[in-house]
Amino acid sequence: MNEFNSNNAQERETLDALTKKFTKELSTGTSALVLLSILKNAKKPLYGYQIGRLLNTDKQGAIYPVLRNMEAKGLLNSQTQISQSGPPRKYFTISKLGEKVLAQWLQVWDQTQQLVNQAICGKTNGDSDVE
Amino acid sequence: MSNNQVEQQIQHYLRALTEQLQGQDIALVQDALYDAENHFRCAFEEANSESNAIIDIISAYGTPEEIAKHYCDMELTVNWAIHGIHGIHGIHGIHANDKPSVHETSVFSIFNDMSAYKALIYAFIRLPLGIAYFAWTFIVGCCSLAASLFIVGLPVLVFYIKSMHYFSLLEGRLIENLLGIRMPRRPANTAFSIKQKILDPMLLKRNWSTSLYLSLQLPLALIYLLLIVLPAILAACLFLSPIFDPIIHAFYPALEIDINWYWLPVTTLVSTALLMLSLFFAKQLGKYNGKLAKAMLVGV
Structure with missing residues (x-):
């Protein structure tokens, strides 16, 4: 009985760890796409905290290194403005290069989404490819 | 709360x-x-x-x-x-190039090293920047420090100390882009109340060390000039002498310096050696400059 419980606990742990890893990889892989999309759809420049709130994530701090990285690559433009009561705010907008990159990424995203959905729904059973 | x-x-x-x-x-x-x-x-x-x-x-x-x-x-x-x-x-x-790969062990590999050329650009802008930093530090900084003894210079001194923050950011950007050494990418200051806006920058050691760093840049720029900039310019002049020598002599026939075209093999060798020396010093001094900047602009 004890052995059964310990096996169960071990399995749960493995499941949790694998799910956590998958969630992390998925969110890391899509974070730049999501941020670019938010800035593309925004009608005005946004600063870090506003973007974090729109994302509705439990780790708002994780967006800052991504924003800095995208700015360094020229995908985003930024402008620092002095706030009347708080600290100076860095407002981000999507650059021309960022828009082009986003358009390409969205194509890749659509293809990936289709492929994944087909696999999940069992439409690709691989009969023709796998002996 | x-x-x-x-x-x-x-x-x-x-x-x-x-x-x-x-x-x-x-x-x-x-x-x-x-x-x-x-x-x-x-x-x-x-x-x-x-x-x-x-x-x-x-x-x-x-x-x-x-x-x-x-x-x-x-x-x-x-x-x-x-x-x-x-x-x-x-x-x-x-820097990625701190550890040379097998291909980089040859003496001439420095000519293929992009980071050495970037360090050379950094060396070329040292003198104008060094003069500007020195002028700002001594004209604005020292004058306001002296005048602040009589209270009147205090606002200028506060302005000067606050400006250090932006100078360190500018220098950091230059160092990261041209020398490949990671520097802060954001200004490290948030001030709200009057006390934070005036007193905190004055008490921040980093602002004073930045001021010292800026005033050191002119003497350092002279070393850069001697070891890097002048050899690089001389190398370019020697290498291009077959083109420029006749043009210069057409305008100034009395000029005593005359490098005839048959000296080209010698001038090419000498200019290659000079450029190699210049690139080598640019890279090495750039590394030390980066360490100095990290210690004085960030690490305090």
């Missing part, structure tokens, strides 16, 4: 984040702390400075452990993408 307690909560988080980032590049730590502090203060302001909101704001930001991991992961990815290196060297901001 009082404003004092809000401040304590923020400082507590920042201390925890610093602990989690222990051993990482000091510039990365400064960026992470700046981002977190700026976020908390912006969010707090958005929440109409409702004291109890700070707990939710901090918890929504992510735990210090998670956030530290994100910064390290991103730094590794960026370093891998830019320099093709992975591992601890990436995090610590050491």
